[in-house]
Amino acid sequence: MLSKKSKYAIKALVALAKHNKNGLPMRIIEISEQEKIPKKFLEAILLDLRKHGILGSKMGINGGYYLLKKADEIILTDIIRLTDGPIALIPCASLNFYEKCDDCEDEVICGLRKIMTDVRKASLEVLSHSSIADIVKTESQLSKRKSKK
Numbered sequence: 001m002l003s004k005k006s007k008y009a010i011k012a013l014v015a016l017a018k019h020n021k022n023g024l025p026m027r028i029i030e031i032s033e034q035e036k037i038p039k040k041f042l043e044a045i046l047l048d049l050r051k052h053g054i055l056g057s058k059m060g061i062n063g064g065y066y067l068l069k070k071a072d073e074i075i076l077t078d079i080i081r082l083t084d085g086p087i088a089l090i091p092c093a094s095l096n097f098y099e100k101c102d103d104c105e106d107e108v109i110c111g112l113r114k115i116m117t118d119v120r121k122a123s124l125e126v127l128s129h130s131s132i133a134d135i136v137k138t139e140s141q142l143s144k145r146k147s148k149k
Helices: 004-022 028-035 038-052 076-084 111-127 131-149
Strands: 055-057 066-068
Touching: 004 028, 004 038, 004 076, 004 131, 028 038, 028 055, 028 066, 038 066, 038 076, 076 111
Parallel strands: none
Antiparallel strands: 055 066
């Protein structure tokens, strides 16, 4: 399951991508209120994203956060791994965070590991080909469909 930290990071990045059209940074309070993210939690998330080169920030009256990368270059696997760690549901199925399970006698014949590895592969197939720009585009399309009804 996606943690609140990952979900909030993605929501904040989507808000910044939408706001980016006018070229001005977006204040934390604006993101917090618009996306209904607790301000203190959001501050920590944005600092983390800034530390990893995804966001920039500007101080002062017109200050706030802005994207350092284009929205189509911010891939969901990168954000989830940055905020949550592994994509895999169990440690022995992980690519980047592999650990042998304590209770496993032989992972070569473990059926659960095989299935969870397949789940990880399928998740990576979708997430590694999905960006913040894709979410913005999808939300726009869904909004247009909703307004037609």
